[in-house]
Amino acid sequence: MFYDKSVVAQILAITRLTRLTRLHTAVEYFIREHGFHCYFFVINSTVSLNQSEPLRLHNLADDWVQLYRDEHLINTDPLVHYALNHQLPLDWRSLMTLPDYDTGEQRRVMILRAHHGMASGCTVPLAIGGLHARFNLISEQDGERAWDHVHQFLPYALLLGNVILERTRTLRGQDGTTTAQQREAHCAEALNSRERECLVWASAGHTNNEIGQRLGITERTVVYHISNACRKLRARNRQHAVTRAILSRQLPLEGLPVQFDSQGGGGD
Helix, strand or coil: CCCCCCHHHHHHHHHHCCCHHHHHHHHHHHHHHCCCCEEEEEECCCCCCCCCCCCEEECCCHHHHHHHHHCCHHHHCHHHHHHHHCCCCEEHHHHCCCCCCCCHHHHHHHHHHHHCCCCEEEEEEEEECCEEEEEEEEECCCCHHHHHHHHHCHHHHHHHHHHHHHHHHHHHCHHHHHHHHHHHHHCCCCCCHHHHHHHHHHCCCCCHHHHHHHHCCCHHHHHHHHHHHHHHHCCCCHHHHHHHHHHCCCCCCCCCCCCCCCCCCCCC
């Protein structure tokens, strides 16, 4: 299903899958094709690996899952804490430089990850319909080239995480909410060309001022266009709007900037 397609098109192809087993297989194949070796996805980030969690997909090694359970690492896992308190995807190296993420216990969790073959990666906080989720994309490679690859892949990780969340909720049929949200998406207003342009540059992490300079408009006008796009797409913030615009085919599949702002923090 991924033959000779752009990265975004490959991710969007996953939306056609109709079984969780096929979803897991497709995600595992996709990430390996793009330089990653494992992933972890869970709805409701506070639920640990040692509890029954029907909405969880991953291909983590059994020894890591056992260790995580036995030592209750979820209590000091910085990736869990970040996903609960932030909205933007972030590579782990940048995450660990943020305030409140440099305790000895948190560093120990990340060191244990590295010892179990998870040397680099990123965490994507997700939320939809009152649910919170997180998606970890993981590489066994370390070094500058590995971290550069993780950083450059962040926009795709954000899109992939949202696709997995949407598919998982649909296939589980939680309270019929997905059908309602799909109807809502179909009713969203179409973006105009300027709103699409602003979202394209916002997807690369540019500030309102930088977007204005690129497009030859004022910062205030940029704010106006992005606010309109969020309203039309019924999005919480600009990154959510970017994701919904891509999923609804209102942003082009090709040519999106791949740079992403590495600064952590809350949403815009």
